[in-house]
Amino acid sequence: MINQLTHLDRLESKSVxxxxxxYSNFKNLCMLWSIGKDSTVMLWLARKAFFGHVPFPLVxxxxxxxxxxMIEYRDRLAREYKLDMIYGQNEEALxxxxxxxxxxxxxIECCKRLKTEALKNTLAGTWKRYRMNKETxxxxxxxxxEPYTGVIVGVRADEEGSRSKERYFSPRDRNNDWDVGxxxxxxxxQYKTDFxxxxxxxxxxxxxWTEVDIWKYIQREGIPTVSLYYNQGDGKRYRSLxxxxxxxxxxxxxxxxxxxxxxxxxxxxxxxxxxxxREQDKEDGGGLEDLRKDGYM
Amino acid sequence: xSLIKQTEKADVKQxxxxxxxxxxxxxxxxxxxxxxxxxxxxxxPKGKLDQVRENCRRNxxxxxxxxxxxxxKDEQAQGITIDAARCFFKTKKRNYIILxxxxxxxxxxxxxxxxxxxxxxxxxxxxxxxxMENSTRHGYxxxxxxxxxxxxxxxxMDLVEYNQEVYEDIKKNYATFLEKVxxxxxxxxxxxxxxxxxxxxxxxxxPWYGGDTVLDRLDLFHSxxxxxxxxxxxxxxxxxxxxxxxxYRRIVAGTVETGRIKAGDTVVxxxxxxxxxxxxxxxxxxxxxxxxxxxxxxxxxxxxxIYITRGEIATVSGEAPCRISRKIVTNVFxxxxxxxxxxxxxxxxxxxxxxxxxxIEVVKVMNASDLSNEAxxxxxxxxxxxxxxxxxxxIAFDLNNENPVTGRFVIIDDYEIAGGGIIVDxxxxxYSRVRDYVVMRNLKWEKSIIGRDLRSVRYKQKPxxxxxxGDEASDKKELAREVEKLLFDNGEYVYFLGIGNVVYGVDAxxxxxxxxxxLKDPNRQEHIRRLGEVANVLLDAGMILVxxxxxxxADEIDMIDTTVVPPxxxxxxxxxxxxxxxxxxxxxxxxxxKKNASIIxxxxxxxxxxxxxLL
Ligand SMILES: Nc1nc2c(ncn2[C@@H]2O[C@H](COP(=O)(O)OP(=O)(O)O)[C@@H](O)[C@H]2O)c(=O)[nH]1
Numbered sequence: 001m002i003n004q005l006t007h008l009d010r011l012e013s014k015s016v017x018x019x020x021x022x023y024s025n026f027k028n029l030c031m032l033w034s035i036g037k038d039s040t041v042m043l044w045l046a047r048k049a050f051f052g053h054v055p056f057p058l059v060x061x062x063x064x065x066x067x068x069x070m071i072e073y074r075d076r077l078a079r080e081y082k083l084d085m086i087y088g089q090n091e092e093a094l095x096x097x098x099x100x101x102x103x104x105x106x107x108i109e110c111c112k113r114l115k116t117e118a119l120k121n122t123l124a125g126t127w128k129r130y131r132m133n134k135e136t137x138x139x140x141x142x143x144x145x146e147p148y149t150g151v152i153v154g155v156r157a158d159e160e161g162s163r164s165k166e167r168y169f170s171p172r173d174r175n176n177d178w179d180v181g182x183x184x185x186x187x188x189x190q191y192k193t194d195f196x197x198x199x200x201x202x203x204x205x206x207x208x209w210t211e212v213d214i215w216k217y218i219q220r221e222g223i224p225t226v227s228l229y230y231n232q233g234d235g236k237r238y239r240s241l242x243x244x245x246x247x248x249x250x251x252x253x254x255x256x257x258x259x260x261x262x263x264x265x266x267x268x269x270x271x272x273x274x275x276x277x278r279e280q281d282k283e284d285g286g287g288l289e290d291l292r293k294d295g296y297m
Numbered sequence: 298x299s300l301i302k303q304t305e306k307a308d309v310k311q312x313x314x315x316x317x318x319x320x321x322x323x324x325x326x327x328x329x330x331x332x333x334x335x336x337x338x339x340x341x342p343k344g345k346l347d348q349v350r351e352n353c354r355r356n357x358x359x360x361x362x363x364x365x366x367x368x369x370k371d372e373q374a375q376g377i378t379i380d381a382a383r384c385f386f387k388t389k390k391r392n393y394i395i396l397x398x399x400x401x402x403x404x405x406x407x408x409x410x411x412x413x414x415x416x417x418x419x420x421x422x423x424x425x426x427x428x429m430e431n432s433t434r435h436g437y438x439x440x441x442x443x444x445x446x447x448x449x450x451x452x453x454m455d456l457v458e459y460n461q462e463v464y465e466d467i468k469k470n471y472a473t474f475l476e477k478v479x480x481x482x483x484x485x486x487x488x489x490x491x492x493x494x495x496x497x498x499x500x501x502x503x504p505w506y507g508g509d510t511v512l513d514r515l516d517l518f519h520s521x522x523x524x525x526x527x528x529x530x531x532x533x534x535x536x537x538x539x540x541x542x543x544x545y546r547r548i549v550a551g552t553v554e555t556g557r558i559k560a561g562d563t564v565v566x567x568x569x570x571x572x573x574x575x576x577x578x579x580x581x582x583x584x585x586x587x588x589x590x591x592x593x594x595x596x597x598x599x600x601x602x603i604y605i606t607r608g609e610i611a612t613v614s615g616e617a618p619c620r621i622s623r624k625i626v627t628n629v630f631x632x633x634x635x636x637x638x639x640x641x642x643x644x645x646x647x648x649x650x651x652x653x654x655x656x657i658e659v660v661k662v663m664n665a666s667d668l669s670n671e672a673x674x675x676x677x678x679x680x681x682x683x684x685x686x687x688x689x690x691x692i693a694f695d696l697n698n699e700n701p702v703t704g705r706f707v708i709i710d711d712y713e714i715a716g717g718g719i720i721v722d723x724x725x726x727x728y729s730r731v732r733d734y735v736v737m738r739n740l741k742w743e744k745s746i747i748g749r750d751l752r753s754v755r756y757k758q759k760p761x762x763x764x765x766x767g768d769e770a771s772d773k774k775e776l777a778r779e780v781e782k783l784l785f786d787n788g789e790y791v792y793f794l795g796i797g798n799v800v801y802g803v804d805a806x807x808x809x810x811x812x813x814x815x816l817k818d819p820n821r822q823e824h825i826r827r828l829g830e831v832a833n834v835l836l837d838a839g840m841i842l843v844x845x846x847x848x849x850x851a852d853e854i855d856m857i858d859t860t861v862v863p864p865x866x867x868x869x870x871x872x873x874x875x876x877x878x879x880x881x882x883x884x885x886x887x888x889x890x891k892k893n894a895s896i897i898x899x900x901x902x903x904x905x906x907x908x909x910x911l912l
Pocket of ligand 1: 321322324325326330358362363453454456490491492680855
C-alpha cells in the first residue's frame with residue numbers, strides 16, 4: 001500500500017495534470033522544445049501524461065547557431081519517440097546576416113531577432129514552419145499555418161526573478177504582452193483555460209521544479225540528455241545550453257547525473273547563476289524581464 | 298564522444314518538503330518573520346545579513362527584515378538561487394518552502410494562489426494593533442481553502458512589554474472568531490519577529506509561555522497525509538486512445554483526489570451513473586502500480602467499452618456515491634473586478650467539468666471584520682457570501698464537509714477565474730426525480746456483451762436520436778415517416794417512434810382522459826420521461842430513432858437528454874412560427890417532405906452518425 005508520495009512524485013503528477021489540462025482545453029496546442037534539460041524533462045512528462053505518446057507538435061526555434069549536436073539529438077529523439085516535430089527560424093535575418101555573430105548587432109538584439117521574433121512568427125504561423133515527415137525523417141514546409149493558442153513552455157520559477165511571478169497558465173494578449181502585475185489567481189487545480197479570441201496562453205508545467213529536481217528526475221527516470229551537460233574529461237561542462245557564440249561552459253568535474261546532483265547539493269555553485277554562461281543575460285539588467293515581456297521564453 | 302548520454306535509472310535521495318503560507322494584515326510583520334526564520338536557520342547566502350545591516354547603517358536608516366527580502370529579490374533578478382516568491386529553508390526534519398504572497402492590492406489573489414498549495418499556514422497578528430480586518434478575512438479564506446493547520450503568531454510582543462494579558466486577550470478573541478468560521482487554530486505563539494523571541498529560540502522575555510517556538514511548531518505540522526481512507530474520487534480529465542500509433546488501450550485519465558483504486562474494482566461514473574470494472578492501472582516507464590492513490594496523475598483501462606467523457610467523476614462502487622444536482626447552495630469568495638451579480642451567465646468549474654451557471658440568490662454577504670451579515674443582492678470584490686447557483690447541466694459533486702476536494706469550485710467571469718466557493722448544500726431541482734431514476738437504471742442496467750462500438754461497426758451507423766417537434770397543426774409524423782423511409786432505403790437501421798405509441802401502452806396508468814397532447818396535461822412531464830426511457834432502449838440497441846411530439850420546450854428537451862444516452866443528435870422544428878423556447882438545430886417549412894427528409898439525412902451524415910455513403 002502506498003501511503004506517501006515523494007517530492008518528485010508530487011512534482012511529476014502536478015506537471016502531468018497541467019499538461020493534460022492543456023491538452024483538453026486547447027485545440028491548437030504545441031510544446032516548445034529547446035533541446036535543453038528542462039524542456040526534455042517536460043517532453044518526458046508529456047509521454048508520462050499520455051502513456052508513451054505525445055499528441056501535439058513539438059516546436060523548436062532554430063537560431064542556426066545551436067551547437068550542432070543539439071540538432072542531431074533533437075531529430076534522433078523525434079524519430080525514436082515518433083514526435084510531430086516542427087521548427088521555425090528567422091530566415092530573413094540569417095540570409096541578410098543580421099545577427100550578432102555576423103557583427104550586425106548586440107547579443108540582445110540578436111536574441112530578439114533569432115529567438116523572440118522567430119518564435120512569435122512560428123507560433124502565429126506567419127513565417128514558414130518546417131515539419132518532419134514521419135516516414136522519411138525529412139523536414140518539409142508545413143501546410144498548416146493556424147496560430148497556436150496554447151503553448152507549453154518549460155520555464156522554472158527558480159531560474160530568474162521574472163519567472164517567479166509566473167502562473168501555470170499565463171495569458172498573453174494579441175501583442176504577446178504580459179502583464180506581470182495582474183496575473184489571474186490559480187487554485188484548487190483550476191487554471192485559466194478560457195480566453196478571449198486573439199489571445200493565447202502559455203502553460204508552464206515545470207514552474208515548481210528546481211534545477212536539482214530536474215537532475216534528480218533525469219536520474220530517476222533514466223532520461224537521455226545531450227552529452228554537453230557533462231564533463232568529457234576537460235574539466236568543463238555546460239550548465240545551460242544556448243547558441244554557441246553566446247554560451248560558455250562552467251568549470252566542473254561532474255561527468256554523470258549523480259555527480260551533477262552532488263555538485264548542485266554541495267552548494268559550490270550556489271552563488272553562480274544557472275544561466276551565468278549565457279552572455280545575453282548580462283546585457284539585460286532586468287533579469288530577462290524586458291526580453292520576456294516581448295515574448296522571449 | 299557520444300552525442301546522447303543515456304542515464305541508467307536510479308533511485309534518488311529525497312527529503313520531505315512542506316509548503317507553508319504566511320498571511321496577515323499589512324505591516325503586522327510577515328516579512329519580518331520570514332526574514333528571521335531564514336536568518337536563524339542559516340538559510341541566507343553568506344554575509345548577506347551583515348551586508349544589508351551595514352547598508353542601513355551607512356544610509357542611517359533602521360534595519361528592516363523586509364530590506365533583506367528585497368535584497369534577495371534583487372539578487373534573484375540577477376539569477377542567483379533564492380526565489381523571492383518562494384523562500385526555502387530546512388530543518389533537521391524536512392525542507393520548507395514559504396509561499397510569500399507579494400503585493401498589497403493584489404495580495405488576496407496572490408494569497409489564494411499561494412495558500413491553495415500550502416499544507417499549513419502562519420497567520421501574523423500585531424500585538425499592539427490587535428485584530429484587524431485582514432486578520433479575520435485571511436483567517437476566513439484559510440478555512441475556505443481547506444487549510445487545517447494554522448499557527449497564529451501574536452507578533453511585536455516587544456512593543457507591549459511582553460505582556461501576557463495582551464496576548465491572552467488577542468488569543469481569546471481570535472479563537473472565538475476562528476471557531477465561528479469553523480477552524481481551530483493549531484496553536485497561538487507570542488513572538489517578536491524583530492528580536493527573534495520564540496521564532497527559533499524560546500524567549501527569556503516571556504517565561505509565562507510554555508509552548509513551542511515557531512520552528513518547533515513547523516516541524517510538528519503533519520505533512521498532509523494522503524486521504525486514502527476517504528471514498529475514491531477521480532475527476533476524468535480525458536479518455537485517451539492512440540490507435541493511430543498502434544496502441545489500442547482506451548485509458549480513462551485523471552488525478553486521484555481521494556481514496557484509492559486498484560485493478561478489479563468496480564467504478565461508477567457520475568453524473569451518468571455508468572459503471573464498469575478496472576482492468577489495469579496504466580503508467581509509462583514504470584512497472585504497473587498495484588493501486589492509484591491521492592495526488593497521483595494516473596489512468597486505467599476498463600473491462601467494458603462504456604462511453605464516458607471528461608468532466609465525470611469516477612467513484613468506486615460500494616463507497617459513498619457523489620451527489621448530483623443543478624442547484625447548489627455555496628459559500629463564495631469573490632476576487633473579480635466586477636461584482637458577482639444575478640442574471641448574468643458565469644461558468645463554474647468543478648473538478649474537470651465546466652458548466653454555465655447563474656446566481657439566483659444571495660442569501661447573505663458576510664462582513665469580514667465582525668462576521669455580521671448584510672442583505673445585498675450582489676457580491677463585491679473581496680467579499681464572502683452565501684449564494685445559490687442554478688446550473689445549466691447536471692454536475693456531480695460532494696458537499697464540502699463530506700469531501701473538500703470534490704466539494705469546491707471556481708467561478709469564471711469574462712474568461713478569468715474571479716472567485717471560488719465551497720458547496721454546503723444542494724436544492725432539489727425539477728429534474729431530481731428523473732435523474733434519480735436514471736442513475737438507478739444505469740446502475741442496474743443488464744449489460745449486453747455486445748457493446749455499442751461493435752454494433753456501430755456492424756450497422757455502419759451510430760445510435761442517434763432525432764426529435765421532430767412543432768405546433769399542433771404541423772405534420773410532424775409525415776416528415777418522420779419520410780425520414781424513416783429515406784434512411785431505411787439507404788440501408789440504415791431506423792425507427793419512427795411517435796409519442797402516441799407510448800401514451801396508450803406504456804403510459805396507460807397515467808393517461809389523461811381528455812386531451813393527451815395538451816401542454817397542460819399534468820402528466821406531460823412523466824409522458825416525456827417515459828418516451829425518453831423507451832427511446833433509450835432503442836438507442837442502446839443501436840437504432841437511429843425519429844421521435845415526434847408537440848411543442849417541446851427547452852426544458853423538456855433537457856429532460857429527454859437527462860434520460861437518454863447519448864443525448865439527442867438533432868432537434869427539428871417544423872413550421873414557420875416557433876412557439877416555444879426550444880433551441881432547434883434545423884427549422885423546416887412544411888410542404889416538401891422529401892426535400893426536408895434529405896436535409897435531415899445530410900445533417901446526420903455531417904454529424905458522423907451515418908457511415909454508409911449516401912445513395
Ligand atoms: N518592534 C517590532 N517591530 C516589528 C516586529 N515585527 C515587525 N516589525 C516592524 O513592523 C513593520 C512591518 O513589518 P513587515 O514585516 O514589513 O510587515 P508585513 O507587511 O506583514 O510584511 C516593520 O517596520 C517591522 O520592522 C516586531 O516583532 N517588533
